[in-house]
Amino acid sequence: MAVVPFHRVNVLTGIKSARVIDDASEYASFIQKSRRPLLVLGPLLNEWSLDGKLLIDYALEIAKVANIPICATATVKGKMVELGTKPDSAYDSVEIVNHLKDPEWKGVRKEGNHDLVIFFGIRSDLEEQCLSVLKHFAFNHLKTMTLDKYHFPHANYSLPNFRKDAQWKAFLEKLISDLSKEE
Amino acid sequence: MAEVVNKLSRKEEEVRHLIRADDLWEPVGPTPMPEIPSLRSWDMRLLKTYKPWYAPFCDLCCFCTYGKCDLSEGRRGACGLDIATQQARFILIACLMGCSAHAGHAGHILEYLIDKYGPDKKIDLGTYIELTAPNIMTVTGLKPETLGDLKTVIEYVYKEITHLLDSTHFGQEGSYLDYESKALHASMLDHVGMEVADIAQIVGFNFPTSVADTPLVDMGWSSVDESKPVILLVGHNPATSTTVVDYLRENGLYDKVEIAGICCTALETTRYSDRAKIIGPLSRQLFYVRTGIADVIVTDEQCIRTDMPIEADNVGSRVVATLDKAMYGLDDATEWDTEEIVKQMVEDNKHFAILDTRKAAEVAVKVAMEIAPHRKKRWIEEEEARQLAQKCTNCGVCEWVCPNLINIGDGITEFAKGKPDLLRKQFNECIGCGKCEQECPLKVPIFKIMQVAASKETWKIRAGRGAVMDTEIRKVGAPITLGTIPGVLAFVGCSNYPDIDDVADMVYEFAKRKYIITLTGCAAMVAGMKKFEDGKTVYELFPPDFDAGGVVNIGSCVSNAHISGAAIKIANIFAALPLRANYEVMADYVLNRVGACGVAWGAMSQKAASIGTGFNRLGIPVVLGPHSSKYRRLFLSNNEEDDWTVMDARKREIVDSGEPSPEHMAYVAETKEKAMVMIPKLCIRKNDTPQGRSIKLNHYISLYKKYMGGGLPEDLHLFIRRDADIPLVYKKAVREYLKEIGWQPKDPVGLPTLIGTYPSKIPLEAVIH
Numbered sequence: 001m002a003v004v005p006f007h008r009v010n011v012l013t014g015i016k017s018a019r020v021i022d023d024a025s026e027y028a029s030f031i032q033k034s035r036r037p038l039l040v041l042g043p044l045l046n047e048w049s050l051d052g053k054l055l056i057d058y059a060l061e062i063a064k065v066a067n068i069p070i071c072a073t074a075t076v077k078g079k080m081v082e083l084g085t086k087p088d089s090a091y092d093s094v095e096i097v098n099h100l101k102d103p104e105w106k107g108v109r110k111e112g113n114h115d116l117v118i119f120f121g122i123r124s125d126l127e128e129q130c131l132s133v134l135k136h137f138a139f140n141h142l143k144t145m146t147l148d149k150y151h152f153p154h155a156n157y158s159l160p161n162f163r164k165d166a167q168w169k170a171f172l173e174k175l176i177s178d179l180s181k182e183e
Numbered sequence: 184m185a186e187v188v189n190k191l192s193r194k195e196e197e198v199r200h201l202i203r204a205d206d207l208w209e210p211v212g213p214t215p216m217p218e219i220p221s222l223r224s225w226d227m228r229l230l231k232t233y234k235p236w237y238a239p240f241c242d243l244c245c246f247c248t249y250g251k252c253d254l255s256e257g258r259r260g261a262c263g264l265d266i267a268t269q270q271a272r273f274i275l276i277a278c279l280m281g282c283s284a285h286a287g288h289a290g291h292i293l294e295y296l297i298d299k300y301g302p303d304k305k306i307d308l309g310t311y312i313e314l315t316a317p318n319i320m321t322v323t324g325l326k327p328e329t330l331g332d333l334k335t336v337i338e339y340v341y342k343e344i345t346h347l348l349d350s351t352h353f354g355q356e357g358s359y360l361d362y363e364s365k366a367l368h369a370s371m372l373d374h375v376g377m378e379v380a381d382i383a384q385i386v387g388f389n390f391p392t393s394v395a396d397t398p399l400v401d402m403g404w405s406s407v408d409e410s411k412p413v414i415l416l417v418g419h420n421p422a423t424s425t426t427v428v429d430y431l432r433e434n435g436l437y438d439k440v441e442i443a444g445i446c447c448t449a450l451e452t453t454r455y456s457d458r459a460k461i462i463g464p465l466s467r468q469l470f471y472v473r474t475g476i477a478d479v480i481v482t483d484e485q486c487i488r489t490d491m492p493i494e495a496d497n498v499g500s501r502v503v504a505t506l507d508k509a510m511y512g513l514d515d516a517t518e519w520d521t522e523e524i525v526k527q528m529v530e531d532n533k534h535f536a537i538l539d540t541r542k543a544a545e546v547a548v549k550v551a552m553e554i555a556p557h558r559k560k561r562w563i564e565e566e567e568a569r570q571l572a573q574k575c576t577n578c579g580v581c582e583w584v585c586p587n588l589i590n591i592g593d594g595i596t597e598f599a600k601g602k603p604d605l606l607r608k609q610f611n612e613c614i615g616c617g618k619c620e621q622e623c624p625l626k627v628p629i630f631k632i633m634q635v636a637a638s639k640e641t642w643k644i645r646a647g648r649g650a651v652m653d654t655e656i657r658k659v660g661a662p663i664t665l666g667t668i669p670g671v672l673a674f675v676g677c678s679n680y681p682d683i684d685d686v687a688d689m690v691y692e693f694a695k696r697k698y699i700i701t702l703t704g705c706a707a708m709v710a711g712m713k714k715f716e717d718g719k720t721v722y723e724l725f726p727p728d729f730d731a732g733g734v735v736n737i738g739s740c741v742s743n744a745h746i747s748g749a750a751i752k753i754a755n756i757f758a759a760l761p762l763r764a765n766y767e768v769m770a771d772y773v774l775n776r777v778g779a780c781g782v783a784w785g786a787m788s789q790k791a792a793s794i795g796t797g798f799n800r801l802g803i804p805v806v807l808g809p810h811s812s813k814y815r816r817l818f819l820s821n822n823e824e825d826d827w828t829v830m831d832a833r834k835r836e837i838v839d840s841g842e843p844s845p846e847h848m849a850y851v852a853e854t855k856e857k858a859m860v861m862i863p864k865l866c867i868r869k870n871d872t873p874q875g876r877s878i879k880l881n882h883y884i885s886l887y888k889k890y891m892g893g894g895l896p897e898d899l900h901l902f903i904r905r906d907a908d909i910p911l912v913y914k915k916a917v918r919e920y921l922k923e924i925g926w927q928p929k930d931p932v933g934l935p936t937l938i939g940t941y942p943s944k945i946p947l948e949a950v951i952h
Binding site for chain 1: 236238242254586588810812813817819821850851852854861891892894
């Protein structure tokens with residue numbers, strides 16, 4: 001049975017839904033296998049925290065250990081600068097998605113378009129719409145993944161709706177740990 | 184050589200007759216009463232740079248019995264349609280809904296006023312407005328002199344709506360670009376329909392015109408004197424609401440009954456009576472209805488709760504439905520005896536549809552006066568609310584269904600513990616749909632509890648003033664087109680905001696920066712629902728003039744036509760370009776030279792879709808709030824990688840400006856901070872003088888620093904043509920940045936235009952003034 005997203009406004013009206021994954025090792029494997037992943041970070045990361053640690057810190061750790069370039073959307077860049085990190089690019093979510101759907105786009109490091117786009121921290125209705133753009137218009141050249149604690153049907157790979165923040169925290173910590181290991 | 188005279192077709196002759204082509208107030212331009220293909224080449228040029236960005240809300244098409252058809256991953260439906268074209272079809276249908284809502288409103292108002300005054304009633308918008316109908320004149324070529332002329336215009340709109348809707352049928356249009364061209368056409372017509380409606384209203388109801396300093400009126404539910412009978416007016420059409428005011432005046436009841444409104448009818452009624460109160464925007468509708476304070480609820484059309492009689496039953500209010508668009512299955516009592524209707528409403532708690540405005544007004548007043556003394560409903564007390572809140576177990580079901588993604592359970596449980604702050608914050612974020620309460624498994628009366636969190640403040644809003652005056656355009660035309668007034672901003676649309684304070688914050692920020700601020704509809708209301716220094720709203724803090732730093736409430740939704748009209752007036756009055764049936768030239772001028780930007784932060788309805796898309800066809804970009812990604816379509820460029828070629832009409836050569844201005848046509852920002860950085864950028868035009876450009880960039884850079892964490896914008900170099908464009912205060916830092924990236928100066932474009940860069944019947948001479 002298909003997973004119903006936490007926010008019902010994002011309920012799937014279609015056939016092809018995200019593969020639900022709660023095993024961080026599997027996520028890590030997908031990320032490590034991709035040639036040019038991209039992290040698209042949203043402003044909720046500046047607000048959300050797990051046991052006092054801001055989610056932006058988790059995001060930056062993931063980027064660092066897996067050498068993933070970052071696209072900072074909305075006000076994320078300011079927070080990153082405050083934390084001493086510069087994003088590889090700063091576009092709003094609809095703009096980066098607009099670039100990503102073009103297979104010829106050169107990517108944020110000018111090395112070619114990305115083959116795995118990881119969304120994290122955008123308000124869920126907008127994030128789901130952005131995922132829909134890529135599902136329909138970039139399915140030939142990239143996959144999408146989400147790290148938020150909710151299920152996103154339009155992604156290729158999504159977390160389930162975590163009932164407890166502790167599950168989410170454990171997932172993110174395991175992901176960072178797995179990504180830190182050599183392949 | 185003998186002159187070749189092209190014989191006019193029967194259809195062309197007919198159009199020339201309708202627009203009185205022989206009245207030579209201006210020569211008739213190339214596209215009188217344009218049809219679907221007439222402006223297609225302009226649309227295609229726009230769509231080449233501002234490509235549609237589609238975010239399908241649904242993977243399927245379920246329009247016909249061949250379906251459901253799965254359109255994902257490049258599949259086509261049984262009819263051959265692909266997912267992009269299906270999205271474009273949806274957008275066209277949405278724009279047609281919006282356009283027809285306004286055209287229907289205009290048609291109803293016209294019939295009502297023609298019945299009252301006859302078709303020869305003259306259009307007179309006062310001493311300072313000679314150019315009365317810029318949208319109508321530009322699109323149709325007719326200069327309307329009377330209400331009868333407006334009827335000719337609206338019948339043209341009806342005809343086009345039919346053809347456009349026809350194209351959405353199975354097996355018709357197969358190109359998403361052509362559907363978008365049709366959506367642009369429908370939305371241009373929407374501005375025509377809105378203009379018809381508001382001109383008719385101004386003329387027929389003596390709404391303010393040719394004046395800036397309209398009265399400051401009361402807003403907020405505490406402004407309503409609950410000790411009196413209360414009539415709540417909901418919707419958009421002022422025919423009945425003005426008649427209620429007339430009835431009260433004529434019968435010596437003006438001080439004895441409270442009239443309060445929600446949504447645009449509220450704005451319209453305050454244009455007629457400064458004693459009328461504005462409860463607030465659409466998002467406050469269900470809250471107020473559920474208080475039961477309204478004795479009688481009078482509905483007209485658009486943006487009304489469709490379950491109004493059910494909600495009214497729950498609190499003992501009575502409903503009078505006054506327009507055929509929304510009759511709720513009620514008995515039609517239009518032909519009934521007034522006293523019989525009143526009796527049944529008072530004694531049997533019945534609601535009725537009454538399509539005669541005079542009778543509806545009389546019934547509403549009589550019923551309100553009868554039942555008000557027996558009204559038992561009141562605002563809930565804090566202790567009672569706290570006890571109700573204690574039922575909540577914070578199970579989270581309310582959060583699942585909230586369109587604004589609010590965890591209301593947290594707010595309710597905090598409140599139950601005596602901490603109201605979170606619930607107060609959530610009330611400001613709440614869009615008032617009521618889905619949370621519907622889903623609550625414990626039936627916690629969330630809306631009732633929220634009454635105690637709701638602000639009991641009252642605010643001042645300036646009554647809508649209608650069209651911008653020609654004299655104002657003469658004053659600001661030069662500084663707008665040169666760029667020394669950094670932009671004209673239009674805050675428009677519904678109340679589907681991330682936070683109700685956002686609009687007021689943005690208006691305050693840009694008014695202080697000397698942008699011209701115009702507002703309409705729900706956006707105009709919420710801009711006034713926050714107090715700044717000295718406890719004043721933006722309407723009290725800033726002048727009401729269409730000038731730098733002015734905050735101008737134009738009016739209701741249909742008054743949006745006066746904002747697009749102001750842009751056309753700049754091209755016609757200031758630049759002296761003929762407007763008659765000359766839409767392409769007007770739009771090209773606005774796109775390239777008028778630094779205007781719409782902000783539809785809470786856009787939700789189909790009307791908002793057509794209003795925004797109509798601005799787009801005229802070359803005015805629109806910034807939308809995050810919910811608006813659910814419209815499914817934006818118009819985005821690929822920034823510097825796109826085609827920014829223009830014709831320099833002075834040199835008569837095509838040049839690659841390399842400057843993405845305006846960068847996007849319909850854009851979603853996730854946060855108000857990001858919107859406030861995008862807005863000044865979208866006001867940049869290729870026509871800016873060095874002084875104007877440096878002013879615009881000064882705002883862009885300073886807002887970027889304020890909200891994006893310092894540094895310089897990543898794309899700043901794209902907007903600097905020469906050193907003189909660099910704002911003085913940032914000269915050093917910007918020069919260093921430009922040196923670092925190897926920036927090279929480029930020539931500004933003397934007279935930028937798209938004419939000459941795409942196939943068009945418009946000669947280049949037409950844009951040189």
